[in-house]
Amino acid sequence: MPARYPTRRPTEAESDTSDPFDPPADLLNRPWIDVHNHAHTLSWADRERFSLAGCRSMVMVAAGHHWTPYRPVRAEDVRYLWDDALARRSSIERDHFVEATLAVGVHTGVRVEDPDALLDAMGPYCELEEVVAVGETGVTPTQQGNAWPMEEQRAVVRAQMALADDHDLPVLLHTPYAGGGTDRSYRPGVGVPGFETATGAGRERVLDGENPALESVEHDIEAADEAGLAEERIVASHADPNNVDYLLGSTDCYVSFTLSHSWLSGVTAADVAAAIEEYGSERITVDTDCANVLRTDPFAIKRAMLELYRLGVDEADVRRVVFENPREVFDVAG
Ligand SMILES: [Zn+2]
Numbered sequence: 001m002p003a004r005y006p007t008r009r010p011t012e013a014e015s016d017t018s019d020p021f022d023p024p025a026d027l028l029n030r031p032w033i034d035v036h037n038h039a040h041t042l043s044w045a046d047r048e049r050f051s052l053a054g055c056r057s058m059v060m061v062a063a064g065h066h067w068t069p070y071r072p073v074r075a076e077d078v079r080y081l082w083d084d085a086l087a088r089r090s091s092i093e094r095d096h097f098v099e100a101t102l103a104v105g106v107h108t109g110v111r112v113e114d115p116d117a118l119l120d121a122m123g124p125y126c127e128l129e130e131v132v133a134v135g136e137t138g139v140t141p142t143q144q145g146n147a148w149p150m151e152e153q154r155a156v157v158r159a160q161m162a163l164a165d166d167h168d169l170p171v172l173l174h175t176p177y178a179g180g181g182t183d184r185s186y187r188p189g190v191g192v193p194g195f196e197t198a199t200g201a202g203r204e205r206v207l208d209g210e211n212p213a214l215e216s217v218e219h220d221i222e223a224a225d226e227a228g229l230a231e232e233r234i235v236a237s238h239a240d241p242n243n244v245d246y247l248l249g250s251t252d253c254y255v256s257f258t259l260s261h262s263w264l265s266g267v268t269a270a271d272v273a274a275a276i277e278e279y280g281s282e283r284i285t286v287d288t289d290c291a292n293v294l295r296t297d298p299f300a301i302k303r304a305m306l307e308l309y310r311l312g313v314d315e316a317d318v319r320r321v322v323f324e325n326p327r328e329v330f331d332v333a334g
Contacts, residue, residue: 024315031323032302033055033327034050034288035059036103036256039060039100048096050098056098056323060102062082062084065110066291067084077112078118086130089130101132102132104122105134105160105172106118108153109143110143110146111146126167132332135173138175147205154219158226171233173220175213214242220234234251234253240266258289259300260288260298260300273313285326286321288300304322305318308321
């Protein structure tokens with residue numbers, strides 16, 4: 001038989017009898033939406049990576065104790081975070097051509113001294129066109145420094161859910177991870193890379209049942225029901241194998257898989273593929289949670305799109321998860 005190729009000696013190409021490969025070209029140019037990041041804290045170069053990888057729109061979350069230097073944290077410190085993100089937002093769009101929207105909220109990872117002052121101030125922020133969500137917030141089983149009793153946290157979460165409902169905004173829920181990405185713990189005195197205050201200040205626990213991470217989410221959903229917020233207006237970020245069956249199987253919430261710190265959470269595109277297979281793609285989104293205080297990756301969603309295809313997920317489901325669901329829920333990328 002004549003050789004197919006003019007190579008000096010036969011190569012593997014000669015014996016390759018597989019069907020011609022039809023690459024998923026659509027995925028290379030497909031825009032995507034990051035429903036949870038803190039890109040206003042990133043470097044210019046990291047934000048540029050979002051544009052280079054095809055990010056069309058993102059929700060920058062202006063809540064988080066990592067960026068308030070004072071302890072205890074006061075309402076005015078959190079207010080500063082909202083204002084800082086608001087001030088940077090439009091230049092981020094001009095610099096990077098990515099639609100940059102905001103979520104404002106009170107995160108409960110550190111106790112805030114006078115949360116009512118924040119809740120009183122939040123309404124006018126929720127009115128802004130730039131603000132597309134309330135959050136991230138949600139009961140957390142441990143606090144950095146002073147503990148925040150669960151009932152008080154829950155009241156703050158519930159009040160934010162009521163505000164979201166009043167302003168017809170979705171809530172970006174922070175859910176705690178149950179597991180970790182590594183079986184070994186980090187060196188004492190060094191700690192987890194990124195949480196810069198984690199080694200010095202203690203962590204106090206306010207929930208200590210069998211599964212405090214899942215209990216937290218159950219409290220959140222009860223708080224939403226009490227506040228009159230429909231479950232389908234909740235996007236539960238940091239979905240993981242510990243909470244995904246509850247959230248997709250027993251509630252009407254959306255989940256968002258955070259894909260850029262798998263080293264911390266153990267959550268990867270394989271978890272997204274498994275959830276799509278089990279529950280369909282209708283209530284699934286993805287995010288990066290990219291932030292300057294943690295080892296994170298602006299390319300995570302783009303990588304996951306290709307990986308989901310490799311893992312057997314249909315292109316239509318990939319599109320739904322990275323673009324269509326976020327566009328509908330957050331009313332962005334119009
Ligand atoms: Zn976050």
